[in-house]
Amino acid sequence: MSRDFLIKEIALQAGLSVATVDRVMNGRPGVRTLTQQRVAEAIRELETQNRQRALTGRKFIIDLVMEAPVRFTNEVRAALEAELPTLEPAVFRSRFHLWETLPAQAMAQALDQIRETGSHGVILKAPDVPEVVAAVGRLVEAGIPVVTIATDLPHSGRRAYVGIDNRAAGETAAYLIGAWLGTLRCRVLVTISSSRFRGEEEREAGFRQALRRRHPNIGIVEISEGHGMDRETVALARQALMEDRMIVGAYSIGGGNTAVLAAFAEAGRVCMVFIAHDLDADNALLLKEGRIRAVLHHDLRQDMRIACRHIMHAHGALREVEATLSAVQVITPFNLPPTFDG
Incomplete structure (x- = not known):
């Protein structure tokens, strides 16, 4: 004792x-x-x-840096702002650097600017590319801890990753889609915003391997580089549907869900099953309308709370931090949180 x-x-x-x-x-x-x-x-x-x-009275300045569609950055920002008051008596102030798309070199420059300005910590969603990995290394060398969210940079020197187990999320999607499609010989459209994000690749790998193991009758058609943006994604989905008549469903890893559904409608095709990620306002509406079957979600506030605690731990303000990943939640029209159940 x-x-x-x-x-x-x-x-x-x-x-x-x-x-x-x-x-x-x-x-x-x-x-x-x-x-x-x-x-x-x-x-x-x-x-x-x-x-x-x-x-008491200790102040932390942290930077949230993300490349992601605005619907997701809005949810993460709201989660962080909701959690900061719960970290009292420490005082947190946040700065936001949010882009829907950004060249890797520009992301590296943004991180270098934070290093020069000074920060107590960076919460980061960025592609796993050499320029960004090197910039994260420079932050760490300068004594600025980095915590990755949603997608990891495991070789960058970052302090921790917070979020879901992406491979397990992909396996969960395969389990659901396999249960709904059964023994039907068909293919599923898998949408990835960009192959630069490790987290999305891990979801796709988990999904592909689980389908191959449990439901070999269901194949995959992958589209990528739509960046979760409707205009780019709808064009990619339209082309895939035109080329493959066996596509009957979708697993949306990278967003642009309204665009994917629009492509099915334009082609006069029924989307028998659609699994999406992250419970934002758009996905909640699609669930209520019955246009998607389920959303794989997790507690973003928990992610932000743990990320901040890792930063506090790095500065000696906490003795230990829980290292658990967020649990994957399967959201259907029948268990929507009260925030969306209007």
Whole structure:
């Protein structure tokens, strides 16, 4: 047990005598299990109080840097802004650098600018390309911790990744689509915003391998580089549907879901099953209308909270940080959160 506190402090917190706490702390016999638990809980409470005192008034400036469609950056920004007040008594201030598309060199320059300006930490969604990996390395060398979200940069020196297990998310999509399509011999359109994002590649790999293993009757047609933008995505989907009459459903990894559905409608084709990612306003509406079957979602606020805690830990403000990935949630029209169930 901790020796950071005086026995009389622990005794006062636990509501026990000094003699009893002394027996527990020194492992002497004749102490009930419940008493030992009370002492352990008192120490945890004292540790929490110490951390709270140490954080009072401490200020952190963090930067959220993302390349993603605006519908997703809006959701992440809202999640971060909702979580920051819960981190009191520390005071967080956030700066936002958000683009729908951005050349790799421009992303690297943006990260270098943050390094020159100064920051307590960067929360980053960016492609896994050499220019960005090198820029993240320069941030880390300058003492600025980087936490990746949604898609990882595992060889960059980043401090942690927060988000879902992307491979497991792809396997979940395969399980659902296989259950709905059964033994039908067909193919599914898989949309990826860009092959530069490791997270999307991991989702696709999990999806492909799970289908091959469990549902070999269902094939895949992949389209990429639509960047989650409707205009680019609809053109790619239209071309794929024109070339392959066996496509009967879609797994949207990279967004542009309205565009994909429009392409099915233009081709006079029925989309029998459609699985999407991330519960934003657009996807909630598509669910309510019955145009998509399910959305694979996770708690963005949890991601932001853990990301901020990793940054605090990097600066010695926290002793430890939970390292769990976010659970994949399967959202249908029947379990929409109250925010979207209007």
